[in-house]
Amino acid sequence: MKSICGVEGVSAWGIKEGKYGLALIRAEGDSAGVFTRNLVKAAPVSLMEDRVRKGRLSAVIVNSGCANAYTGERGIRDAAAMADIAGEALSLDPGSIGVGSTGVIGRYLDLPLIRDQAFRVAPKIVRSPEAEVMAARAIMTTDLTEKHALERRETFSVGGITKGSGMIAPNMGTMLAFMYTDAQIPARDLRESLKIAADRSFNRVVVDGDTSTNDICLITATGSAGKVNMAEFQAALESCCRSLAIQIAEDGEGATKLLEVTVVGAPDEESAAKVARTVIESPLVKTAVYGTDPNWGRVIAAAGRAGVKFDPDSASLVVSDGKDSEQLVKDGTIVVDLARAKARMQGKKVIFVLDLASGNGEATAWGCDLTEKYVEINGRYTT
Incomplete structure (x- = not known):
């Protein structure tokens, strides 16, 4: 395994149908996030800025094809509805589920499609190499390749998937990134570590100079590997984020170099x-x-x-x-x-x-x- 499923306690699956995709990633633990600083924030960003303050997630649901951005109060309700759908499909508390969206701005979510896809994806969730590929492909838009990274250390691992190809000038973290570690790290420390790692990786990637409305990077620590040296964890997290950032740059829209x-x-x-x-x-x-x-x-x-x-x-x-x-x-x-x-x-x-x-x-x-x-x-x- 080469990314998220290389981390103990993480399972996933995804589906891609035309330009519409959906991924579910299940992992229980302390969590943190960084988000876009664009004044125009997508509904899932607004929802997660509030929800991540609780410091714990049990899963994430991510759709591609529709950004659910610039959609007003309906967009906020729809983002919350996505969490409700995932909670029902996975038998989890909807309040503990992270939400991400990517795609066209100014369009409303097709919730019946999302519900249909989620209930087809949920039974297939597993920890395997195929699962991380399916999840990574599900969240792609104009990306040509899925993006994975895994950093193994003697006692713990850090893994992540991301999507991003255009509208890349992140002013927070990245377009969509989902990071996981089996290290036992409290939410407060995760937040500080992620901010530093994002500043030294995702915040130094520019494809076209446009900062997305949907930029979101979440990290969850399952804790199964126990306590670790924080300096070693920081180095592993930064290395993992840097690998993903470079993959985004390599896959820039229309890029040859x-x-x-x-x-x-x-x-x-x-x-x-x-x-x-x-x-x-x-x-x-x-x-x-x-x-x-x-x-x-x-x-x-x-x-x-x-x-x-x-x-x-x-x-x-x-x-x-x-x-x-x-x-x-x-x-x-x-x-x-x-x-x-x-x-x-x-x-x-x-x-x-x-x-x-x-x-x-x-x-x-x-x-x-x-x-x-x-x-x-x-x-x-x-x-």
Whole structure:
């Protein structure tokens, strides 16, 4: 098993019928979540912001195809109805069930379909490799592949699934992510650990610069592995979230290349992350990556508008394909060999390392190139 079912106490199943899917994941334990900061919040986000304060979940129900966003009071009632449906299907308290939705904004849920799918999925819930694949596929929209991650340690595991391909500039956690651990972690500690992990992973992924109305990341600790070292747990959680974040960037809508930007020499980690995200989300940088154009000027210019103070005449920039690298700028001086630099951009992964020479802060952000296919996908998204 390679994700959630690799964690003791977690079982799942899912169904995908056309663009409409539904997943049920069962796991009892202390829970926490992080959510979108978009002013326009989907109904399931509003519901879960309140419900997760109780600090405990027994299952989640997730639908794809309809975001249940910008749907007013009816949307809130429908989100609660989803929990009621899952509670009935799983014989659980509806108040202990998490809810997530993804899909088209401004459309109402088809509750009869959700009920029908939930009652077909519930009897199949199991802990198996197939189960985690079915659950991950059920929540996909424009994703081309399901996304899984599992971090095993000597005494515990952390696993997760996520979906995300477009409308990716998370300002909380991610699009939809469901994380699980068999470590015994109280809800308060889970909340702090998840926030840190999200900031260092999901919050550093940009595909197109749009923050979704539905971003939600939930974590549940089943506790079957007992108490663990918190530093070791934090490292495992961050590693698991980082793997999922990179998979989102790789699967960006229309993408042909993964873009990774590491900023070093910043005043602090927060400043480094701010610069890295600004470079990652620049349409000019993204199109240059698509065209295999080692345009150092676009990278430096994007860094300069990030709101972080540094001396451009002291900055250095390197481009790499993950194996070989080529210096573009050294201490403010252009030193590029264009042919060699362009060769570093031919593969599926392009890495920029930008040294601001202004401190010890370091951070990495992930994204993808911007292609004609992105416009094709989103130009007719609802039709």
